[in-house]
Amino acid sequence: MSDNMPMSDSAGILDAIATTRSxxxxxxxPVPDDVLRDICFAASRAPSGSNRQNFRMIVLTDGPDAAAAKQLVAAAAHELWTTKRRTDGYESGSGIDDKSPKARMARSMDTYIENLPTVPALIFPCLIRHRAPTPTEGASVYPAMQNLLLAARARGYGGVVTMWHMAAEKQLTELLKIPEGVFVAATVTLGKPAGTHGPVRRQPLAHFIYDGTWGNSPHWATDPPGTRYTNAGPTKN
Known part of the structure; x- marks a missing residue:
């Protein structure tokens, strides 16, 4: 078990959750067809509101449409990331210290966006709306994406859920012939990791759990031995 987690996990699910990185x-x-099949099957098992099963996944690997979609997402990501770099302080304060976590994060994002046109697989999870847009509609599609990432981890692959498509949604909708009334919920990039999966760092469990009333953490909200932490981010400085 990762981080010496002292708990029963006969199916390996808890370990997968704790070690599935972005x-x-x-x-x-390329991502082989059988891997795509297994990953998408796991995604299709996710719950949805009233069990409508009204999410779909557009999977793009190669070919002209895939190349065009990747270029559109890359251009949109560059536009959005350029703004985020400035507004979230990546170009000032600790962001200009090459050794700071913030600078490392910025370099990672720069590399990711630079290579978006050549990602092995691009997946657009979509939701077929049965009513006017609501704040809760993502609950019928995002659980499938977590299943997808866990399944990718199980098959030795990895990915990340992003929203970079939002600056090119109209062009993508036209390119991929997405009908009216269908919501593109996210952009998922997928491939064989150049690095590795491993223990995910978050804040301590007690930070997330309250016992009955707001602000009171229960005594049982303790982390497994060996758990390592990170602060929430990014900060503005």
Whole structure:
């Protein structure tokens, strides 16, 4: 078990959850069809509101449409990231210290966006709306994406859920012939990791759990031995 987690996990699910990282660097090799099948099957098992099963996944690997979609997402990501770099302080304060976590994060994002046109697989999870847009509609599609990432981890692959498509949604909708009334919920990039999965760092469990009333953490909200932490981010400085 990762981090010496002292708990029963006969199916390996808890370990997979604790070690599925957001993977943004990929080897230059395709994702085999059988891997895509297994990953998408796991995604299709996710719950949805009233069990409508009204989410779909557009999977793009190679060919002209895939190349065009990747270029559109890359251009949109560059536009959005340029703004975020400035507004979230990546170009000032600790962001200009090459050794700071913030600077490392910025370099990672720069590399990711630079390589978006050549990601092995691009997946657009979509939701077929049955009513006017609501704040809760993502609950019928995002659980499928977590299933997808866990399944990718199980097959030795990895990915990350992003929203970079939002600056090119109209062009993508036209390119991929997405009908009216269908919501593109996210952009998922997928491939064989150039790095590795491993223990995910978050804040301590007690930070997230309250016992009955707001602000009171229960005595049982303790982390497994060996758990390592990170602060929430990014900060503005």
């Amino acid at each position: 993977i943004r660097r990929y080897l230059d090799e």
